[in-house]
Amino acid sequence: MTNINNTSKKLNGSEILIQCLIEQGVDTIFGYPGGAILNVYDKLYDHKEIKHILTAHEQGASHAADGYARSTGKVGVCFATSGPGSTNLTTGVATAYMDSSPVVFITCNVNSDLIGRDSFQEVDITGVTLPITKCSYIVSNVENLADTVREAFAIARSGRPGPVLIDIQKNVTASECEYYPVTPEEYFMTAGTRIQRLKSTHHPSVGYPDINLEAIDELAELIDKSEKPLLICGGGVVRAKASQEFRTLAARIDSPVAITVMGGGAFPGDSPLKTGMIGMHGSQASNMACDACDLLIAVGCRFSDRVTLNPAGFAKNAKIVHIDIDASEINKNVMTDLSIIGDAKKILNLLLAKLKRDKKNDAWKNYVFSFKRETEYDDPEEGNLTPKQILSAAAEILPQDTIVTTDVGQHQMWAIQHFKFDYPGQLITSGGFGTMGFGLGAAIGAQVGNPDKTVLHVTGDGSFRMNCHELCTEEYYKLPIITLLFNNSTLGMVRQWQHLIYHERYSQTTLDRGPDFEKLAEAYGVHGRKVTDVATLREVLKEAVASRADGKGWIIDCRIDIDEMVRPMVGGNSFIANFMLD
């Protein structure tokens, strides 16, 4: 920045970094200190207005910043030191990248004169994170620091959101230069910055492309002709905050709505138009509707292989319309008949204005909803609970606006199938990267960002074991997170594949080992309870809700059968209506 005003002052890099975070409205940081980032943490000591959450491990901090971002709609911020501190972030960076979550990761590296010498705790973290960030920066000169931070925030939150990494060399955090405060709005308008170039050229990293109005007319025409429409609600509806427009569209064109894993919360779970999840573990109603529809409109969905399965037979009778902010998603996995690139909220508003008439598709809906929307489960054997029993009890007893985070595996699919989410940001799950160990960190971020809401962390024994050390963070910061542990003593989803595809050869998936999760809870200073029947589960859940004020989290260890499977299921690369399990 070259414009000098009266408020300029000479500050060191660490103070400039913190001032720039304050410019961006940051009041919460998740992180872990270390040698290279010491100067920054020293300055943070003077800034009590910024809340720093110290996790047990950098990975936990990365997921917490991500969960914070997803649940608040703000940009998450995460600090780590050089070397292993920064590489420990990478799973979290990739998780945020795959699910388009805006997080700014700030790492410090060794001094400039030590770079490239294999110095202690040196790693090229910008190189490592190149394929899993929207952009990664090296800051080797304090003069560039402020604008880099401003640009990083603008990029993280604009266009298709995503993580950005800034790696600051340690000497930069100690060097001084003039600092001039600039608001994000002012920065966006300042001439000569890279943001200006990106903005003026409609660069996809920040810009919203001009929406093709002819394509909107064409889509209105297709909708008018269609008798069997199907809408897919993807994560883009959540990120674009377009759920209201999406709901209106579904109602006006009377279309069934299938929801992807990432779209959870953007369309009301109790709507009569909801067909449920779509894809590998999609409901029969969703997948059969996809197979038979004559018009498929996917909003903010990237047609991942878990949704489309074999793309050759996907929606084979339909005109496929793809609405997405990212032009590079068009025709990537599924060839489309019409695509509209841009912000989902704007496109849907334009479309709603162009609809020729409201529609009624009773015959089509009767067909679609003749298939099951929800899976029915057999009654449990003595000493076990079914996923349905556990989730029904939780849905009934916990407040309706409870934020749900999950880990990855069977419990994740069950939670998404059974809970009726109804606002964007209510479901926080690692949909794209499938990160086991994501849930507890994400729950910490969500609870820190939403102190008044109940946060439920649904996990499995395999996933929970991966990062359960973050219980110390939960306990220390008095975060009353309720962990609902689906304990089947196995890596359930992998076992399910071994059962169905690998002739019951359960190679390395049986987890007949500790810890005793009740005792683990006690050791970490949170509440823990083993549960094997519904009545006790309900009591414990009620107690957990009632005891929120004590700031202690809960681990509710629910015993389920080792052979319980996620149903329905379509095998990978099969056609979407070819159910392997129904």
Add this chain to the structure above:
Amino acid sequence: MQAKENTQNLKRYTIVTEMDNEAGVLSQLAHLFSRKGYNIETIAAGWTVDQNVTRFTIEIFSDDDRIKLLCAQLRKLVPIHYVEILDPSKSIRRELMLVRVHAADRSARNEIIQIANIFRGSVIDITPDSITLSVTGDDQKTSAFESLLKEFGIIELARTGIVAIERGEM
């Protein structure tokens, strides 16, 4: 970079892109090609009128659908200013080739110089038993030149890779 492999049904495309001239942009570019599964045939870079902007010319074998996707992916890189696929009929493609060949006797030397003249190449260096030549042209011309020199024995060969530019409007 890899030698041409399965080029059946694939076309050669010339992509031109301009990026901020700063550390790391080449690795960002190259990385994107490799992680999306494209092989670069040739890549050439240098700054433009504006020294803060580097222009890359990249040639790859692909098909129309995949090349569109690749361009959409390239456009997302923050340092990228623009990406364009050049239409071969409306663009000029050139590379420079330097080649040192055996020329132990007078007749070989004369013949090599004649070939170079036909190709508008130039003799850059001459020793008692070798000649170093340069030639400029598209890849077909440089390859033809190379194959004619083969019989004399090529000692060393270097090519810059194609740089390309659009022709002016008529």
